[in-house]
Amino acid sequence: MxxxxxxxxxxxxxxxxxxxxxxxxxxxxxxxxxxxxxxxxxxxxxxxxxxxxxxxxxxxxxxxxxxxxxxxxxxxxQEQGPLTVRILGPGCIGCNRIEELVLQIMSEKAIAADIYHVTDRDEIHRYGVEKTPALMIGDKLVSSGKIPSKAEIELWLTQS
Incomplete structure (x- = not known):
């Protein structure tokens, strides 16, 4: 939006x-x-x-x-719109790792979603995120300041 x-x-x-x-x-x-x-x-x-x-x-x-x-x-x-996943961070190793995990899980579980990697600091701050890397699934911030495990990301994606 x-x-x-x-x-x-x-x-x-x-x-x-x-x-x-x-x-x-x-x-x-x-x-x-x-x-x-x-x-x-x-x-x-x-x-x-x-x-x-x-x-x-x-x-x-x-x-x-x-x-x-x-x-x-x-x-x-609409019953349910497409899932939106946002990786928030400056493009660091942690951000890239989260993106890799999300893509891997989506491929394995055949989950369709729009993925955005937000690198602009002002835009990241607009989402209310203070610590990166961060992960938003839908409108919910699920992780901030750490790299979540593959199991955590899989759980969040399948519950959304």
């Missing part, structure tokens, strides 16, 4: 939108929030890192609510 939303038809970049969406999705599930309440929470989170003029606050709320509604409609139509 890109960190861009449309406000009155114009694309606006939002720093940390994907991470904020992950937090709000979790809140919506746990607390049973609707899209309108979720949009308010989402706006609270993104305002910490982005300047949002008070004159267009309602436009942002509307766009964020629409984003959450579209997302839930798409999830309702």
């Amino acid at each position: 890109a960190n861009i939303i449309k406000i009155k038809g114009k694309p606006i970049g939002i720093f940390g939108l994907e991470l904020a969406l992950n937090k709000v999705r979790t809140l919506m599930k746990e607390e049973g929030l609707d899209a309108k309440e979720g949009a308010r929470k989402l706006l609270e989170i993104i305002q910490r890192k982005n300047y949002i003029p008070s004159s267009v606050r309602s436009d942002y709320l509307e766009a964020l609510e629409l984003l959450l509604k579209e997302e839930s409609d798409v999830k309702g139509q």
Whole structure:
């Protein structure tokens, strides 16, 4: 997902939108929030890192609510989207080892997934990761600061 939303038809970049969406999705599930309440929470989170003029606050709320509604409609139509695996790290030996293990397990178990190796430090930080190498499966950070064993990765991949 890109960190861009449309406000009155114009694309606006939002720093940390994907991470904020992950937090709000979790809140919506746990607390049973609707899209309108979720949009308010989402706006609270993104305002910490982005300047949002008070004159267009309602436009942002509307766009964020629409984003959450579209997302839930798409999830309702699809049984399950493709699995996403992100290896987060600067391209060190540990990161490369995790990538090799993930690819090996996916090949052995015939698991289909989109794999991304995120090396940009700013983007890694947007995911809330402080220690690398890190591994995200779906929207969940499963490992950070160490190289997980093959058995651990296999378990995480098969459970997702």
